[in-house]
Amino acid sequence: MAYINYLEYSKFANPTEIGSGGFGKVFKYEWKDYELIVALKSLKFNTDLNEKLINDFINELKLLRKVDQNIIRFYGITKDSDGYYNMVLQYANDGNLRDYLNANFTKLQWNEKLNFAKEIALGLLFLHDNDIIHRDLHSKNILIHQKQLKIADFGLSKQLNEMSMTSNSVVHALV
């Protein structure tokens, strides 16, 4: 397996909660070395180790190593003071597309809406060119950073070559 950066938790300062999802909470931090704002997304379990959640998390890590301007950047992983692993991600300063549209839809111009559609299509094209299907694409999994849309949350994604024989057979049967 290719290398995933391990980052020291002490390098991150001033946490502020920005959201929560299936894996746990998401915090905004300052990455002191680079004076960069990043998002730390944690992997938390209330009960015993859940194999499916872990597999989803590892899958998300592997897929996020790829870099594209319409895909949220993944810098590495860190372990927080409670012992939980966190993904260190590019911080999207305008949050998710669903909240953004709820707040701004009436103000948006057509050229901006068309540009949004184009950026989502470009992000998807990049994923598909890399044989990745997202499988959970919706407006909360699209983040906005400096007016640019970035596809996030690959927990349910699958790389086509990792699909089971059964799924492959179905795909082939359909082609």
Ligand SMILES: Nc1ncnc2c1ncn2[C@@H]1O[C@H](COP(=O)(O)OP(=O)(O)OP(=O)(O)O)[C@@H](O)[C@H]1O
């Ligand atoms: N990199 C980021 N930059 C800024 N905000 C983020 C970032 N990642 C997540 N968020 C915010 O935190 C919320 C929760 O994110 P998360 O990916 O954990 O869950 P989700 O996509 O809403 O749910 P689920 O994990 O169940 O699919 C997002 O909807 C978004 O508003």
